[in-house]
Amino acid sequence: MSVASEERAGTGGADVPSRESPLRSVTALFSGPAGRNLGLVIALALLCIVGMITAGDRFVSFDNMMTILRLASVIGVVSVGMTFVITGGGIDLSVGAIVALSSVWASTIATQTLAENTHWIVMVSTALLVGAVCGLVNGLLIAYGRMAAFIVTLAMLAGARGLAEIIAQKRTQVVTISEFIDVVGGRVLGIPVLVLIFAIVAVAGWILLNRTTFGRRTLAVGGNPEAARLAGINVKRHTTLLYVLVGVACGLAAVMLLARTTAGTSTHGMLMELDAIAAVVIGGTLLSGGRGTIVGTVFGVLIFTTLTNVFTLNNLDTSTQAVAKGVIIVVAVLLQQRVAARNGSPP
């Protein structure tokens, strides 16, 4: 049995190229990450074309682009965090509530007074810390308490929002530190700081997921937790860290909302969980874990915010918007699937 190995390439699956059709070779260009997201690119492009046709200059203007991006930024940061949790086989329903609690805690009189006497960075740290602690509680209960993520974060959803209401007494707490609003809510080189933050988070998230051991382990933990455990990964600790990560993302989102709306309230982030999960899943991250894409998530977020923008530019009424949104989601995902299937990636 001394057959040269290349004769039996079959074993390794390395015979794939030989079986490739001409069509495959053409689209092979896209079989990288770009290919996986080609459907999304097409969907977003179509949406932009519709925007351009129906709203013309009002749509393509720089200001409008920045408006879309600014709207995308808050939910985008949360969605990047959510991508990690979902890729790691979990889910977090409490993101919106954590955003609310962080925003409220960071804008209490006590915090604001302290920040006024020192530096507004105190507000920022408070929000991040509150987010991290909420995430930690989620993570510990899920990983070490072995409870279903759905249930734990649902409980956190109720608990954190209730706590936010108690702290804020259901009032809107106006942020009085104008320096904070000027900096975080302002612009650098014409680009809103919020958009920059989103960009940094997205890039950092991409690197973290695709280029670091943390990211690779996240995929392993989500894809096959038992295999990950047997490979010596501390699955519980890793899972906990994932929830802390999304908690910190929520804290950051709270900071961004504080700057954007100039107020902290317990209603911030209402239903954000659904929007974030939708963006992540539309982007191509598997809800069952083990496969995640930050680029897809960013596209998912942009599709949703562009959709709202185009709707508003066209003065559509809310009910029609809702119906159209439902149809567009289905079409976008079908498109994405067909394109992906053609590129040979698994569905």
Next chain:
Amino acid sequence: MSVASEERAGTGGADVPSRESPLRSVTALFSGPAGRNLGLVIALALLCIVGMITAGDRFVSFDNMMTILRLASVIGVVSVGMTFVITGGGIDLSVGAIVALSSVWASTIATQTLAENTHWIVMVSTALLVGAVCGLVNGLLIAYGRMAAFIVTLAMLAGARGLAEIIAQKRTQVVTISEFIDVVGGRVLGIPVLVLIFAIVAVAGWILLNRTTFGRRTLAVGGNPEAARLAGINVKRHTTLLYVLVGVACGLAAVMLLARTTAGTSTHGMLMELDAIAAVVIGGTLLSGGRGTIVGTVFGVLIFTTLTNVFTLNNLDTSTQAVAKGVIIVVAVLLQQRVAARNGSPP
């Protein structure tokens, strides 16, 4: 091959009884379905005890029990349907929206006029039919369009509610057929008809899941769809049927809401999806599919509604309620898990 079989019994776990601790023998009583739900029984019992201590007669009165059960009935019917979908490996976020659409469609002037001229059963059928069709659309897209259930039903959530708003023009449509309200909203032998409907649905659901081929196939499809397919089960058709089933349950819930509130509106069933999923998951049905319990779901629903009732009787403020609810969910599930683990069933 003439060796007596008892020689090899050791491997088999036939030695179970001999190693059983006294504790185990005691709790063995509960190791059946009752055991799996023992944690829930305890949680509900504790809740009732708290209710009795804090609210005394006001809590234990027959009327109060009926109030709890009537509140449980609508969400209960939906949750039973949801149990099937989740057991079959899916999820349905659109239940609330389908309830809204069904209620609105069944209470339009056109339908009501028709019903008035014939019989109110027309209204009921309309609601059930609308629910079934929505479920069918969900099911076809998920099973045959191979789209993620989360996304499809999220789209349906937006679409169906938008459609409901368009049909009702965002107005509340009052049900004028008093016979319908008297019958469905009335009592039989002192028991509210709504509660009877819930009871019938729960029992029927239990039989369907545990005693019929349909239920068994649901478990197989949820547990390992590929194995189910290779065993000759038509997985796609079965999955579609599951969504039709939950759609019909939503239609029925809409009928119950019509009788309960005497009105159809596009705001019916708001956030019902979260409540239903929470009840199902707390009940012990696996979100990943393959394991479902109707009894657990009923307990889950009862725990949530009793909780609300006890809170109201004790005059708790809403925010505190939210925090308490979060904590209680976590404690109930932990309790449930520990008891289950002690009974030897896998977590």
Next chain:
Amino acid sequence: MSGIVKHFPGVKALDGIDLEVRAGDVHCLLGQNGAGKSTLIKVLAGAHQPNGGTISWQGDEIRIVNPQDALDHGIATIYQELDLVDGLTVAENIHLGHERARWGVVARAEANRAAAELLRRLGHPEVAPDIEVGRLSSAGKQIVSMARALSYDAKLIVMDEPSAVLDQEEVTRLFGVIRELAAQGVAIVYISHRLEEIREIGDRVTVLKDGRTAATGLAAAETPTSEIIRLMTGRSIEYVFPDRPERQQVGDPVLEVSGLGRAGEFGGVSFTVAAGEVVGLAGLVGSGRSEILETIYGARKAKAGTVTVAGRRLRAGSVGAAVSAGVGLCPEERKSQALVLHESVARNITLASLGRFARGGFVNRGDERRAADEQVRALDVRPADVRRHVRTLSGGNQQKVVLARWLLRECRVLLLDEPTRGVDVGARSEIYALVRELAASGIAVVVVSSEIEEVIGLSDRVLVISDGALVHDSPAEEINEHQVLDMVMEGEAA
């Protein structure tokens, strides 16, 4: 390891096992399905916590509380159930948990290079380190698992049935690597159900039976096979294939396959199987045999050709049509394709014939239980408790459960894909006998196996598949192992 005890709820999987492995030794662990081999090595690997017993490592008593501990001590394990992450690349899987990284950032080029080096050492330079593991065949995955074990620079490597999914040439290559490792002083624990392998590679043998050590430290070369089988099973069996019945007049063709093909997988496959005939499909791993079976069964949609069962043409791509025409398939990967793991044995057995126990859609659970019980007894599934979750059964017993499903269904055509993978000697001969019995009762059987000896020994007729094409079709008596191998290679070279 001495006196290791491990309980599972309801089972005492290990009841005081002793095992001693020396550096540079290839220590073979034998035992029937469910004897506790995998459990023992999982205890050693830190995946399970023992309820009793001690482990000594290089003279010191140690406690292994998690897999990381074991790896830190230099104990690497190739698990029986493939333990890879589909979404990661080959290189990432190999280095999972001990990534080559700087400041947490993976050094991808370096990792790929190291992975390629390991794969080359295993004789598989063609496996690209940067392709996703999910796209590999099971043999490919097994190779990645081995590369992973090698990547640890371990002093003890445990291999749990690594040869189960490999064909003979792969196994030879694996043995080369094992010898090389042993020569470097690495200790190997090798588990297999193929006794001839033990003889070829093993130094010493430990036999487990029912969670206890039946014998330990036997010299692999000297101990006669019959003695080992006796130790394992408590009885002596002749490890032979059942007699092929006289080829009386062959029955009517039941299964007719003509011109069957799927783009890129296989094409132009035509053959017929008569009632009472056993037809074996031989070929290398990856030659497309599984695809052919699955296409006949309708689990994959045929792009060309037809499948006819008892004169009725089956609708392409419909499992339902195949099943109702009386075709059954025991798929290649039992865990992912055949079993609903957290359901009971009974429910897994009756899954395909639920309708029979139902009246008006209601399942008669008594009938169901009785039928399942009957099958469990007939096939000697252990433990013989139909309420037990299939997940807790050992691999071989799981395979029997899958077989039982189709026996209960009473099919006309049975397609068996690697029916004896991971099955112990005793059970194996039982399965062979069973296949014969089934054929005798008029069922047409198609068997795929990577063991050419098995294909020839069990079948009436042997078909050889090479590179997706049918290259040979003859009665089994007229062909031998060498001829088959030659054809397999030639066909591929052509």
Next chain:
Amino acid sequence: TGNDPASQQTNTEPRAVSSNDDPGKEVTIGFSGPEADHGWLAAINSTAVAEGEKYEDVDLRVAEGTNDPSMQISHIETFINEGVDAIVLLPTDGAALTKVATQAMDAGIPVVNVDREFSSEFAARTTILGDNYGMGVSAGTYACELVEENDLGGDAVIAEIAGLDSLPLTQDRSDGFSDALKECDQNVDHRVAAEFTVQSGEKVASNLLQAVPEIDIIWNHDDDQGVGVKAAFDNANRDEFFFIGGAGSANAMRWIQEGEMEATVLYPPTQAADGIRLARLLAQDKGMSDLVQVEVPRRIVLNAPVVTKENVEEYLPLGFES
């Protein structure tokens, strides 16, 4: 600044103190309202609770706020089971709560209907209505005045930022607004709907500003979401329009003082507090000594006045901190 609970208390104080405030027999009053998930509803709740606390003879039971009519029905059923002496009910949906309110009335428990009206006369003993349609009319009429005063002509660009669009009250406000605009031959050119939250207000407002490069008048239904709306205006540096608010939060009144907002239409969150007062009187079988009438009237419709720079000082104490 806006977090001082003390300032809240003062809002409910400036009322004529009558003999009716003398302690009477102990009464239990049940109060149920929608989920207090934003400023106005929170103010409704807190003023109601504060009102209840003011009377030693009132034992106020507050049910969990909810947006689910089915849940609210069960709260009312619980009140009936408990045998409270009166119920103050701000329904999530008037029609949906009519049946259970009628049951309460039939059980001899007087029901005070607040803000959103039942579909039957028999469901409430007394109805206190904030006038949603009237609120739209006030806003529209004021917009008409602005058009006239500033000579905006026939093609003035008028935009509307509504609240939660699925609520009937939002429809009423919008209807009133467009009906009033018709009077001066104007119409709503752009309409978006937020969700009564700061975040949603900011979101729809920033999109709106992109959709319409030049706006003359914007009416925002709700001053609470107005915080976000205003943040969007500031961020886009847009102030070419007249900004009219709704509800009348303290924030809005301060903006009016500072000239950052043109006006706001009052929609007092004290209705429920008034409801508690009336419920107490009903339960204690007292009349309204402030009126000549002996009995508590069946129907009270609150005025929806427009607060502008001219009269803001006068209304500031009524502004609720949202």
